[in-house]
Amino acid sequence: MGRFYKSTRYGRYEYIEIMHVRQFSPDDAERLSRLIVRNLKLVNIRDYSPRVIEALIPSHTPERIQDLARNGYTLVGVDGEVIVGTASLDGDRVRNVFVAVEKHGNGVGRKLMAAIEAYALDRRLRRIYLLSGLTAEGFYRKLGYEKAGAIEHDLDGVPLQLIKMEKVLTPAK
Numbered sequence: 655m656g657r658f659y660k661s662t663r664y665g666r667y668e669y670i671e672i673m674h675v676r677q678f679s680p681d682d683a684e685r686l687s688r689l690i691v692r693n694l695k696l697v698n699i700r701d702y703s704p705r706v707i708e709a710l711i712p713s714h715t716p717e718r719i720q721d722l723a724r725n726g727y728t729l730v731g732v733d734g735e736v737i738v739g740t741a742s743l744d745g746d747r748v749r750n751v752f753v754a755v756e757k758h759g760n761g762v763g764r765k766l767m768a769a770i771e772a773y774a775l776d777r778r779l780r781r782i783y784l785l786s787g788l789t790a791e792g793f794y795r796k797l798g799y800e801k802a803g804a805i806e807h808d809l810d811g812v813p814l815q816l817i818k819m820e821k822v823l824t825p826a827k
């Protein structure tokens with residue numbers, strides 16, 4: 655991707671402007687599934703056992719991603735034709751926040767979350783929550799989410815440690 659220049663003269667914020675957030679289309683499902691599974695295997699593996707990672711993969715098939723988009727609201731971040739991240743809102747729960755591994759730390763996640771929060775406010779939601787993986791707690795904390803408890807989720811017999819986090823949304827004046 656020729657336009658990604660993290661530490662050159664364009665700087666990080668230039669990239670954020672290039673990235674565009676749009677609504678999910680069914681054609682995105684395969685690529686999003688690959689983006690998520692790559693994160694699980696390369697990044698989330700730092701905090702979870704291979705058994706947990708394997709148990710998580712079936713939740714991120716193209717079909718499951720399409721189901722989530724049908725029942726909720728899914729956004730994708732794109733740079734031209736390249737998908738660089740995704741986030742969803744399902745009722746008042748934020749789900750499936752993933753940024754392409756190569757793009758971590760460039761504001762993509764923050765921008766997707768801002769778009770999700772703006773949508774939630776439009777829907778008159780005043781508090782949203784999410785179940786963060788251990789890997790992302792610091793990210794959500796940076797964005798103003800507060801820990802509301804630790805959760806052990808059962809993934810077909812495999813225990814998955816998650817952190818419930820919440821944020822009160824304030825409408826812009």
Ligand SMILES: CC(C)(COP(=O)(O)OP(=O)(O)OC[C@H]1O[C@@H](n2cnc3c(N)ncnc32)[C@H](O)[C@@H]1OP(=O)(O)O)[C@@H](O)C(=O)NCCC(=O)NCCS
Nearest residue numbers: 752753758759760761762763764786787789790792793796
């Ligand atoms: C977590 C994730 C979505 C963050 O997206 P990102 O685009 O890398 O994050 P951003 O660049 O927008 O970061 C926003 C701020 O959070 C901080 N941050 C990002 N990831 C962080 C982390 N894992 N821990 C602590 N702080 C983090 C950044 O330093 C930045 O702070 P700053 O603005 O003060 O510099 C992304 O790293 C990811 O996909 N991780 C793997 C998958 C995952 O765990 N997803 C969440 C499932 S619950």
